[in-house]
Amino acid sequence: MMYLRQILTIAGKDLRSEIRTKEALNSSVAFSVVILILFSFAFDQAEGFEAFLGGLLWLAYSFAGALVLNRSFARELQNDCLDALISSPAPPSAVFLGKALANYGLLLVVELLSLGVFAVLYDVRLSGKLPLLLLVSLLATWGMTVIGTTFSALTVNLTMRELMLPVLIYPLLIPVLMSAMVLTTGMLTDVPIATNMVWLRVLVAFDIVFTGLAVVFIDDVLVG
Amino acid sequence: MRQNILFLMAAVFTGILVWNMNTVYGLPQQVQNVGAYKIIYLHVPAAFTAFTGFFAAMVASLIYLGTSKLKYDAFAGGVTEVALVFATANLLSGMIWARYAWGIWWTWDARLTSMLVCVLMYYGYVMLRQAITEPTQRARLSAVMSIFGMAGVAFVYQSIAWYRTQHPSPVLGFREGGGMGPGLEAPMYWNFLAMLCLAVILASVRMRQAQFATEIDSLRRMAHNH
Structure with missing residues (x-):
């Protein structure tokens, strides 16, 4: 019970400071809109454009997501907040899960806003497809969040932090992004979900395995 | 003692290599209508060696986290670098064969893609090591990165295999549906052994370098304090 309250306290702290400054949210939403606009030149709404839609959406999400995740632990460097967090009574895994929860919320907000822009710009009809899209987003975003938050903690003390994070997380995220892309494209082109069930399972398995790994090894990352 | 083991490894490696080149030279030019197949004697053992290395690095990383002895870290780092070289050799030899057999250097096939992702992942590992000085x-x-990497490789490998495949199905006898033909598989296993020997030699060289680097580092700190 105590553990849960520690997680929620840290998540609440992160969300509150983000709502007050909006530094990660603003930049990452703006970035994802720019990416969505740039894609329109890459594909030029050609024949068979629907086949790219899922991939396009998730590329925008993952690029924008890296901006949020980069800030997650880096924002604690000022005034040695990270050391205070680590020496607080909350165990490192609670700090991690709290931060992951806050990032999860932020990423979902960024995704929701980008999805609106995406639907308008590319004339995508989402009615009737939203529940499944929500499920895919919830699962895939948690995968992104777990990997991203772990590596945000792992790279926080590096001078090349902003450069290292994308290099490290994107190869690891390939199973998540690939599954989400296949599922989203299938959904937007009215492929029955039954044919894509395997990707839903990949997402669930990825979430479970990496959440477990992260919780086990975060002590070594943060404290040592 | 360590020197002697290395010399022995080098001797075994050279012996097998010379013997194997002789064997492979005598093999037919085409097998099952596939030409230029002999590159497989480099291609497949290199992949085996690479994955053995990555796996050994993960085990060493786990041991390091349990014991905090830096020699296991040096081992993990050295072995990963060497495995990365073999993984690259696997990719390049595969590309050369693909150009000959399929007419293209690259295709987004499951095996090729997952090996490339694997190389990128461990390239990130090497970059991470270089970025940290302490x-x-x-x-x-x-x-931690090595452990996450190994779990990631498993996921990437399986999910990309579901996504698409065009690669010739596995040819070695221990998998079902394989089998290259009598006398054709043995040199591959011998090459695997030879490459493992080479990998051990290279990894120990890297470990020695890491040892010297820490020594130099501590000497520098001592000099700095005076």
């Missing part, structure tokens, strides 16, 4: 911090963080 030895124990480097050891801790790269150990």
Whole structure:
């Protein structure tokens, strides 16, 4: 019970400071809109454009997501907040899960806003497809969040932090992004979900395995 | 003692290599209508060696996290670098064969893609090591990265295999549906052994370098304090 309250306290702290400054949210939403606009030149709404839609959406999400995740632990460097967090009574895994929860919320907000822009710009009809899209987003975003938050903690003390994070997380995220892309494209082109069930399972398995790994090894990352 | 083991490894490696080149030279030019197949004697053992190395690095990383002895970290780092070289050799030899057999250097096939992703992942590991100067911090963080990397490789491998495949199905006898023909598989296993020997030699060289680097580092700190 105590553990849960520690997680929620840290998540609440992160969300509150983000709502007050909006530094990660603003930049990452703006970035994802720019990416969505740039894609329109890459594909030029050609024949068979629907086949790219899922991939396009998730590329925008993952690029924008890296901006949020980069800030997650880096924002604690000022005034040695990270050391205070680590020496607080909350165990490192609670700090991690709290931060992951806050990032999860932020990423979902960024995704929701980008999805609106995406639907308008590319004339995508989402009615009737939203529940499944929500499920895919919830699962895939948690995968992104777990990997991203772990590596945000792992790279926080590096001078090349902003450069290292994308290099490290994107190869690891390939199973998540690939599954989400296949599922989203299938959904937007009215492929029955039954044919894509395997990707839903990949997402669930990825979430479970990496959440477990992260919780086990975060002590070594943060404290040592 | 360590020197002697290395010399022995080098002797075994050279012996097998010379013997194998003789064997492979005598093999037919085409097998099952596939030409230029002899590159497989480099291609497949290199992949085996690479994955053995990555796996050994993960085990060493786990041991490091349990014991905090820097020699396991040096081992993990050295072995990963060497495995990365073999993985690259696997990719390049595959590309050369693909150009001959399929007429293209690259195709987004399951095996090719997952090997490329694997190389990128461990390239990130090497970059991470170089970005951290403090030895124990480097050891801790790269150990976690190695463990995540191995889990990631498993996921990437399986999910990309579901996504698409065009690669010739596995040819070795221990998998079902394989089998290259009598006398054709043995040199591959011998080459695997030879490459493992080479990998051990290279990894120990890297470990020695890591040892010297820590020694130099501590000497520099001592000099700095005076």
